[in-house]
Amino acid sequence: MPAVTSTPAAQSVEFFSADEVRELLSFETAINALEVALRDGLSPESDGPRLFADAPNGEFLLMPAQSGTFSGVKALTIAPENPERGLEKIQGLYLLYSSDTLAPIAVMEGSCLTAIRTPSVTLTAVRHLARLAPAGAELGTDPRILVFGAGTQAIEHIRAALVDFPDATFEVIGRRPERVAAMIAELGARAATAGVSVVAPADHDGAVSAADIIILTTTSTSPVFDGSLVGANAIVAATGTHGLDAREVDDALVRRADVVVEGRGSARRENGNLATTYDDAAWESAPPANLQDLVLGNFTRTSDRPAFYTGVGMSWEDLVCASAVYTARTHP
Structure with a gap:
């Protein structure tokens, strides 16, 4: 009788829209989270270089980072001519992973995240x-x-x-x-x-x-x-x-x-x-x-x-x- 094998159930990946990101991440929440991370020992000097590549009328930008609990990659496009057309210069997604299993656990609208993170x-x-x-x-x-x-x-x-x-x-x-x-x-x-x-x-x-x-x-x-x-x-x-x-x-x-x-x-x-x-x-x-x-x-x-x-x-x-x-x- 052939051996019975099973495939582990895929972990669900949650999606966070721009509205949800803004609702859950106030500026005060983000500032406090950044302060806590830096006080707890996160060193900016351990961050790797950002990765740029050519894209039509702009650039691709990949920004990977890791921590003990979560890791992630922000995948963006930068279109310098977009503001003159009434469009966003920076667009993209954030992909969040479990650092333990490296399984993807969330996808977030990236432009809104950037709009909150930077300020x-x-x-x-x-x-x-x-x-x-x-x-x-x-x-x-x-x-x-x-x-x-x-x-x-x-x-x-x-x-x-x-x-x-x-x-x-x-x-x-x-x-x-x-x-x-x-x-x-x-x-x-x-x-x-x-x-x-x-x-x-x-x-x-x-x-x-x-x-x-x-x-x-x-x-x-x-x-x-x-x-x-x-x-x-x-x-x-x-x-x-x-x-x-x-x-x-x-x-x-x-x-x-x-x-x-x-x-x-x-x-x-x-x-x-x-x-x-x-x-x-x-x-x-x-x-x-x-x-x-x-x-x-x-x-x-x-x-x-x-x-x-x-x-x-x-x-x-x-x-x-x-x-x-x-x-x-x-x-x-």
Whole structure:
């Protein structure tokens, strides 16, 4: 009689729509999850390089990461011409796996995850830079925040900033005034941001000088303002570009600022904001602090110097956020 064999039942794979991701992953939840992961020993320096490949009219981007419980891959497309067509620049999916069996356990809409993850990482950095402000330069709940960019990330960074700065006032600068006006109208129509003060300043240089916090979410390949104008104790966060040939801030700002990066390895490979101020010798002898250093308090801000955080997006951040989404549904 032939031997009887059985095939193990396939594990079900749960799907999370964009609406479900947003419902389960508030900015506060994401920021707290990132902080916990970094405090518990997750090192940004253990993150592997992102994988890029050509795609029609853009690029494919794969971002694998692993942890003891979950592992995952974010599979995205980047279409630089899409915003001009009224479409999303970044689209894709997140695939979550059990680290124990490497069985897939969830698929999540990736654009929404990115839209929450990126500002959550930025505001994690801003939160801790604000807490480490020099004596006499502390921020209240109502700082003046200047945002460069008028796309999805600009909107989401404003929403994320309200977690720690609920009474902040916002100014928005973009290349196209009509897009800035549309963004301000959209924020005013959203329940979460209705009543928040958001305006487009007439004097751009004056807005830079007066801002307590400056957030850059552009796709610029060259600096968007004069770094010498930034206030002595202001916080600047640049997160809109990746690649050594793209940058949002100039050397004048980098040289006069206390600098923090997401991860030293990723910044050295991909961050154009630092490419002309940090050569190989500087990376080896005096590298900047990373996000884990900042969250653990292993960073000192200098009086009368701006603080500058810059990131390009890292795979571990998506895994932390995707894990939080999955856990929120399966272990509420």
